[in-house]
Amino acid sequence: MRKKGSRKPKGKFRALRLILLIGFLLTMALIFLVSTLGSQKFGPLHELLLEAAGPVQNILARGSDMLRSLKQDYVDLLTVRQENKRLWAELQECRTLSYKNREALATNTRLRKLLDFKETTKLPMVAARIIGKDPSVWFRSVIIDRGSRDGVSRGMAVVNGDGVVGQVFSVSPNFAKVLLAIAPSSAMDVLLQKSRARGILKGTGAPVFQLDYILKNSEVHEGDQVVTAGYGGIFPTGLPIGVVSKVARKRRGMFLEIEVTPAVDFLTLEDLLVVEQELIISEDKGGVLPVVP
Amino acid sequence: MFVIGFFFLGLLLIGLQTTLLMFYPLWSGAPDLYFVLVAYLAYRHDLLRSLIILFPLSMIFDVLSGLLLGMYPALFILGFLLLKFTSARLPVRESLYQVPMIGVGYLLVSWLVYVVMSFATPSLLVPWSWPVMLMRAGLVIVCAFPLFRFFEFFSRRVEGRFFGRHKVRLRSGNRYRE
Numbered sequence: 001m002r003k004k005g006s007r008k009p010k011g012k013f014r015a016l017r018l019i020l021l022i023g024f025l026l027t028m029a030l031i032f033l034v035s036t037l038g039s040q041k042f043g044p045l046h047e048l049l050l051e052a053a054g055p056v057q058n059i060l061a062r063g064s065d066m067l068r069s070l071k072q073d074y075v076d077l078l079t080v081r082q083e084n085k086r087l088w089a090e091l092q093e094c095r096t097l098s099y100k101n102r103e104a105l106a107t108n109t110r111l112r113k114l115l116d117f118k119e120t121t122k123l124p125m126v127a128a129r130i131i132g133k134d135p136s137v138w139f140r141s142v143i144i145d146r147g148s149r150d151g152v153s154r155g156m157a158v159v160n161g162d163g164v165v166g167q168v169f170s171v172s173p174n175f176a177k178v179l180l181a182i183a184p185s186s187a188m189d190v191l192l193q194k195s196r197a198r199g200i201l202k203g204t205g206a207p208v209f210q211l212d213y214i215l216k217n218s219e220v221h222e223g224d225q226v227v228t229a230g231y232g233g234i235f236p237t238g239l240p241i242g243v244v245s246k247v248a249r250k251r252r253g254m255f256l257e258i259e260v261t262p263a264v265d266f267l268t269l270e271d272l273l274v275v276e277q278e279l280i281i282s283e284d285k286g287g288v289l290p291v292v293p
Numbered sequence: 294m295f296v297i298g299f300f301f302l303g304l305l306l307i308g309l310q311t312t313l314l315m316f317y318p319l320w321s322g323a324p325d326l327y328f329v330l331v332a333y334l335a336y337r338h339d340l341l342r343s344l345i346i347l348f349p350l351s352m353i354f355d356v357l358s359g360l361l362l363g364m365y366p367a368l369f370i371l372g373f374l375l376l377k378f379t380s381a382r383l384p385v386r387e388s389l390y391q392v393p394m395i396g397v398g399y400l401l402v403s404w405l406v407y408v409v410m411s412f413a414t415p416s417l418l419v420p421w422s423w424p425v426m427l428m429r430a431g432l433v434i435v436c437a438f439p440l441f442r443f444f445e446f447f448s449r450r451v452e453g454r455f456f457g458r459h460k461v462r463l464r465s466g467n468r469y470r471e
Contacts, residue, residue: 133315135323137425138418142318185417207417236321267317
């Protein structure tokens with residue numbers, strides 16, 4: 001009995017569902033037809049549908065992106081070691097290149113300065129490079145890569161772009177020893193550019209000169225330029241030597257006590273110019289004299 | 294072979310001392326490696342062979358450094374003789390005590406030569422500075438131990454034997470007189 005009673009409503013519901021489905025499909029078809037053949041207006045229903053579908057699309061798109069990103073990360077991870085090695089090698093190469101460029105730039109600046117100096121002075125000069133330095137603490141000399149074969153001879157002045165460096169002390173066919181101007185045994189005839197007072201500049205062994213024989217009545221101030229006097233004929237006139245850094249007037253004595261800071265930085269000497277001029281050497285006294293034309 | 298080998302080694306040390314170890318012309322922190330070689334030869338080898346090595350090397354050093362010819366041969370030969378004499382006379386011959394002696398010898402000989410030179414040619418030398426000279430003596434001491442080991446190794450190689458006389462010799466119990 002129960003079975004029979006329950007079968008009847010099931011059949012009714014099935015028919016109702018069928019009618020509802022057909023009704024829904026017809027409605028949808030009608031909407032489709034109206035929207036397609038009608039005014040083509042994006043109405044509230046379309047908006048509603050878009051709003052309903054949008055989040056789904058968004059979630060799916062994000063999921064897809066995440067998956068793609070994960071895949072990419074995995075692939076990257078597989079190649080990252082090799083990439084890392086390659087990048088390190090590239091970085092090292094770039095760094096080396098950068099150092100080389102910087103060095104080339106510094107060399108270029110230095111050599112340009114030397115060239116400018118050479119062109120300004122109009123004196124015959126030979127370029128030289130320091131290849132050795134005196135390791136003792138008692139002398140101040142350097143070895144250069146030019147010798148008598150290059151026209152270098154004893155007594156010649158040695159300069160760089162900043163000013164006077166020293167004097168050639170001894171020569172072999174391919175090399176020469178240069179006595180630096182700051183050596184205690186070095187002495188030069190100099191002029192104070194402003195007051196034209198003449199004195200003797202002596203080395204102290206330290207990167208500072210001592211200027212002697214400037215009378216107390218001379219006008220000397222800190223910052224005055226000191227240049228070669230050119231009286232001895234070894235150093236051409238007007239080569240920069242340094243700047244007066246200290247002037248002391250003591251009660252006793254006729255002369256001022258003057259300290260001069262060298263124009264040349266003796267801590268960074270590298271490239272030099274030897275001023276080629278004919279000199280005769282008096283062997284008996286070991287002195288050097290310029291050739292008088 | 295020993296003489297030639299040590300001659301070239303000395304040449305290399307002089308080269309290092311005048312180029313790589315001299316950062317700029319006024320640098321006073323370059324260790325006197327050549328003096329360590331002088332000390333090694335004085336302590337470990339015979340007079341004749343050592344002098345054959347030292348004379349030409351000192352002359353090369355003289356040409357590359359300084360303004361007074363003959364100063365460095367005098368300094369190094371004097372140093373060599375002093376260390377040779379002390380090594381023969383001193384009762385203790387352990388390396389531990391010999392190494393500081395190199396520094397003391399270096400300082401003493403440098404001072405002696407400086408005094409003589411400053412009398413002979415005044416105003417030619419940079420004024421004597423105790424801090425600088427003490428630092429240089431210290432550098433010589435610091436470099437002496439590793440260089441002595443290297444020289445021992447080099448000596449064995451050039452003489453064609455891998456185990457030196459000092460190694461295989463049986464030592465007596467008396468470490469002060471052997």
